[in-house]
Amino acid sequence: MKQLIIESLSKSYGRKPVFANIDLCYRSGTVNGIIGSNGAGKSTFLNCIAGFIPYSGKIFKKNIRTVGLLTANPYMFPRITGYEFIEFCLSAKNSKTDKRRLQRLNSLFELPLAQYAEEYSTGMLKKLHLLALLLQDNDLLLLDEPFNGLDAVSSAYLVELLKELKKQDAFIFISSHDVNRLIQLADTLTIIENGTACLKPDALSDIEKEIQEAAREKVKNIFSSTE
Numbered sequence: 001m002k003q004l005i006i007e008s009l010s011k012s013y014g015r016k017p018v019f020a021n022i023d024l025c026y027r028s029g030t031v032n033g034i035i036g037s038n039g040a041g042k043s044t045f046l047n048c049i050a051g052f053i054p055y056s057g058k059i060f061k062k063n064i065r066t067v068g069l070l071t072a073n074p075y076m077f078p079r080i081t082g083y084e085f086i087e088f089c090l091s092a093k094n095s096k097t098d099k100r101r102l103q104r105l106n107s108l109f110e111l112p113l114a115q116y117a118e119e120y121s122t123g124m125l126k127k128l129h130l131l132a133l134l135l136q137d138n139d140l141l142l143l144d145e146p147f148n149g150l151d152a153v154s155s156a157y158l159v160e161l162l163k164e165l166k167k168q169d170a171f172i173f174i175s176s177h178d179v180n181r182l183i184q185l186a187d188t189l190t191i192i193e194n195g196t197a198c199l200k201p202d203a204l205s206d207i208e209k210e211i212q213e214a215a216r217e218k219v220k221n222i223f224s225s226t227e
């Protein structure tokens, strides 16, 4: 079993704190949803786990050798074909492209892999990064807003792919504003708010109702205070 143990995690940008003293524990065979309002710290949290940015505190990765991170706005080299990009990502992890597996996965995403990436749309670029990450077989998969930019059919494929991976003991984190998608997929939900993070292992379906009710209250208060 793989485990991620977070102890006293704190992160500031300069003097501006994002979160402090987070203690959390996760295990493999799970999809872990991360939610929070804009600017709450979801991307920062995933970047800390990936080890892409400095932080204070400790993050223990048990039986996790490789980590793959899909950033919210992935960068792409313009004069490189989709296929070359996938080969590049796989060689970075010391592995070779399994063409049959690539074709099988791409039968879902339908990317024109011979085309230059500069000719790809936003959603196509996101799919290309996802394809590369899925082929890398990382022990830990961190997906920052994976559904943003994907069409409805591709989003549905991604949900089903992630469910299959979960059955094979994959270890997945997804930050998303799409609470409905997370409810379909996630075993746990981590809420990042007010500079801290708390884990909600159950009652995922209540979250959307809670958000809607809180929004209704707030809007009602604004209207009643201006009357």
Ligand SMILES: Nc1ncnc2c1ncn2[C@@H]1O[C@H](COP(=O)(O)OP(=O)(O)OP(=O)(O)O)[C@@H](O)[C@H]1O
Pocket (backbone or CB within 6 Å): 013, 018, 036, 037, 038, 039, 040, 041, 042, 043, 044, 045, 072
């Ligand atoms: N490189 C940076 N330098 C300074 N401040 C940053 C940097 N990156 C993020 N921040 C700040 O840290 C806070 C958390 O940002 P982060 O991108 O992690 O939020 P988020 O929850 O992912 O937001 P969103 O839902 O809008 O994508 C924000 O206040 C943001 O302004």
